[in-house]
Amino acid sequence: MKTFQTLQELAACVGQTVAVSPWTEITQEQVNMFAEATGDHQWIHIDVEKAKAGPFGAPIAHGFLTLSLIPKLSQSAIKIEDVRMGVNYGLNKVRFTSPVPVGSKVRGHMKLLDAVAIDGNGMQFTWEMKIEREGSEKPSCIAESLARYYV
Template sequence: MKTYENISDLQPLVGEIIGTSDWLALEQERINLFADATGDHQWIHVDPVRANDGPFGVPIAHGFLTLSLLPAFSHTAFKLKNSSTGVNYGLDKVRFPAPVPVGSLVRAHFKLLSFDALENGGAQLKIEMTVERQGTGKPVCIAESIVRRFP
């Protein structure tokens, strides 16, 4: 995990990777819980028997489950010591280029795309999150997250 003292320490890092998360396992139980929380019980996610005969040969995680792990990934990727809070402002360009088969290990790389100072000493950050699956070369999720951080 990378640690930064102040929000302003990120400003010169635009265009660079500011952190990489720990690996996280996407097991069937997490996929089922996500299906219950969202009401998305499509068989390719929650029916292992049917999914074995489907297009991916196994159940796959929901794309939105992968995206929803952004906070969990960021908590192990980088820390802003003198920031009391961060709030989601939005997302740009979300894509799911490859599936995430059940049991996969995934992690995220965070690249700072822009830094816009706010009046109160905070900043609006645009961060590209690229999620990779262990053992493959193609990302499983790429999203531009916009977050506001405050001192």
């Protein structure tokens, strides 16, 4: 984990890959719970036997499940000491570039694209998050994520 003392210390890293998260495994239980929470019960995610005969040879995680891992991956990769609160401010771009079969491990590569001061004694950071699947040359998801931190 990469630790920063202040927002300004992190902001000095614009243009750099700041951190890479640890690997996290995608389980069928996660996929099933995500399907329940979102109402997306498409067979390629939850019908294990049918998915084995489908186009990916196994059930795959929902693209939005992969995307929703950004906070977990980020929090396991960086820490900012002098911050009282951080919030997800949204996304500029998202692409799901390759599937994530159940049982795969993924991790996030965090590149800091921009850092700007905002009202309320804080900063907004724009991150390029590439979610890599272990053993795959192509990332599974590339997203431009916005986070706001307040001191």
